[in-house]
Amino acid sequence: MNIPKLSAKEAEVLRLLIAHGEMYGLEMVQRSTVLKRGTVYVTLSRMGDKGYVESRLEGVSPGDGPPRRLYEATGLGVRAYRAMEHAARIFSGGEVAWGS
Amino acid sequence: MGILNKWKLRAEMKGNIEIVRALARVTSVPSLTETELAEVWVHNRYNVRVRARHILFPVASNACPTQRETLRRKAEVIQARAANGEDFATLARLYGSDPTVPHGGDLGFFGVERMVPSFEQAAFALQPGQVSPVVETPFGYHVIRVEERKHVAMDDREGFRRFLFARVQEEAVEKYLAHLESSACLELQAGAEVVLREMVQQPVKWLQGRAAKRTLVRYRGGKLTAGDLAPVIYGAHPEHLVKVAIASDEALQMILRRETARHLLAADARASKNRSRAIRGNWTTFSHNHIGSAPGAKLLWMADFLYSRKSLEEVLKPTMDDMRVEYFDALSQGRTWKARWVRARGTWAFFSAACRMTVDSVGKAVMWIWRLPD
Numbered sequence: 001m002n003i004p005k006l007s008a009k010e011a012e013v014l015r016l017l018i019a020h021g022e023m024y025g026l027e028m029v030q031r032s033t034v035l036k037r038g039t040v041y042v043t044l045s046r047m048g049d050k051g052y053v054e055s056r057l058e059g060v061s062p063g064d065g066p067p068r069r070l071y072e073a074t075g076l077g078v079r080a081y082r083a084m085e086h087a088a089r090i091f092s093g094g095e096v097a098w099g100s
Numbered sequence: 101m102g103i104l105n106k107w108k109l110r111a112e113m114k115g116n117i118e119i120v121r122a123l124a125r126v127t128s129v130p131s132l133t134e135t136e137l138a139e140v141w142v143h144n145r146y147n148v149r150v151r152a153r154h155i156l157f158p159v160a161s162n163a164c165p166t167q168r169e170t171l172r173r174k175a176e177v178i179q180a181r182a183a184n185g186e187d188f189a190t191l192a193r194l195y196g197s198d199p200t201v202p203h204g205g206d207l208g209f210f211g212v213e214r215m216v217p218s219f220e221q222a223a224f225a226l227q228p229g230q231v232s233p234v235v236e237t238p239f240g241y242h243v244i245r246v247e248e249r250k251h252v253a254m255d256d257r258e259g260f261r262r263f264l265f266a267r268v269q270e271e272a273v274e275k276y277l278a279h280l281e282s283s284a285c286l287e288l289q290a291g292a293e294v295v296l297r298e299m300v301q302q303p304v305k306w307l308q309g310r311a312a313k314r315t316l317v318r319y320r321g322g323k324l325t326a327g328d329l330a331p332v333i334y335g336a337h338p339e340h341l342v343k344v345a346i347a348s349d350e351a352l353q354m355i356l357r358r359e360t361a362r363h364l365l366a367a368d369a370r371a372s373k374n375r376s377r378a379i380r381g382n383w384t385t386f387s388h389n390h391i392g393s394a395p396g397a398k399l400l401w402m403a404d405f406l407y408s409r410k411s412l413e414e415v416l417k418p419t420m421d422d423m424r425v426e427y428f429d430a431l432s433q434g435r436t437w438k439a440r441w442v443r444a445r446g447t448w449a450f451f452s453a454a455c456r457m458t459v460d461s462v463g464k465a466v467m468w469i470w471r472l473p474d
Contacts, residue, residue, distance in 0.1 A: 025419075025422060026425065026426070029422075036449070037423075037445065037446065037452075038419065038450070038451075038452025038453045038456070041415040041416075041418050041453060042453055042456045042457060045411075055414075068422075
């Protein structure tokens with residue numbers, strides 16, 4: 001059986017996307033202490049391959065830079081996060097361990 | 101191809117390379133800070149858009165002075181009616197004669213450098229609701245009314261930077277060619293235009309004998325012959341040749357002068373052997389003379405060769421874009437040191453991401469080999 005696995009960074013990305021909806025990579029870095037500028041897109045790319053997130057280029061440039069990519073958690077990503085959150089509660093007595 | 105022609109072709113190619121080198125020397129690389137870029141944007145009115153209507157009274161290229169005068173008077177009468185408050189769109193529909201007539205002469209919004217200079221000057225001097233005096237352009241006589249005027253933000257900084265860079269290069273090259281023309285005392289020979297017109301009508305790769313030696317332009321220390329010009333004409337686009345064939349004598353003289361300047365440029369490049377002879381671009385308004393590329397452009401360029409399209413689009417380019425967004429934000433707030441720090445941090449992040457991508461790829465390759473059946 002292929003059980004979805006989440007690294008700490010992936011869990012942090014999913015936590016942010018579930019909490020705030022669509023986000024830019026840079027926004028995630030600014031809102032998180034775990035994610036760094038050099039790793040966020042590598043993580044997002046991997047998560048895209050696994051099907052946890054999907055992305056789209058914003059339609060119109062905001063006027064102060066090139067069009068950027070917006071990321072959103074997929075149904076699979078949300079389920080994987082909830083499952084890991086549940087497992088973490090069981091193992092740590094109610095606390096979420098990742099990204100905190 | 102005979103050995104003589106091969107030699108000529110090689111000489112011509114060498115000449116072209118020398119011209120390219122010489123042009124590269126005369127074009128400076130202007131660089132502007134973000135603040136200066138914004139100043140250029142506003143100072144040169146790139147931020148202004150005007151919506152105007154016009155009524156065109158076209159003048160034929162072969163019109164005599166009396167015909168021109170008649171048209172001008174007609175334009176002045178219509179201008180007076182428009183200035184007295186008659187509906188401009190109706191007047192344009194009645195008296196205009198260009199494709200905008202069905203739309204009441206409406207040209208839509210346009211910015212600077214979209215119209216011929218005299219038209220632009222008149223249109224940008226008007227406020228909404230004002231009607232211009234009669235304006236003469238190469239197309240004829242115009243009466244212009246400005247409908248709206250608005251300001252727009254610079255939404256493509258890099259595009260604007262590239263545009264300015266190209267403009268400065270072009271101006272520097274033109275300036276250098278004009279300098280060559282004036283310093284070499286060009287003297288067009290009698291009938292040179294006729295020869296050029298004949299050559300354009302029947303382009304040949306090489307001229308032989310006396311035809312090749314026919315002098316078209318003399319200059320201090322040398323001459324441009326029909327033989328020098330033949331390969332240039334032969335290599336030109338057929339559409340350009342058609343235009344040259346029907347051009348006026350004055351236009352042909354200008355072409356001959358410009359070709360002589362290019363000829364001189366090649367000779368100058370050969371003589372100077374890459375000696376530096378830079379003439380800076382006409383950038384009088386601004387103190388800095390260097391347009392740099394966007395931060396990280398070289399790194400992205402190198403990454404384009406080293407990484408897959410997916411890695412580039414999904415990881416490396418967004419990392420660099422983020423750095424640029426923060427970098428330009430810091431600069432626009434005048435925080436130069438923060439901008440430098442952002443740039444250094446962004447470069448580090450870029451290398452970090454690139455290393456991770458490399459490790460990932462190597463890891464995947466190792467796993468793939470590991471899983472191969474024995």
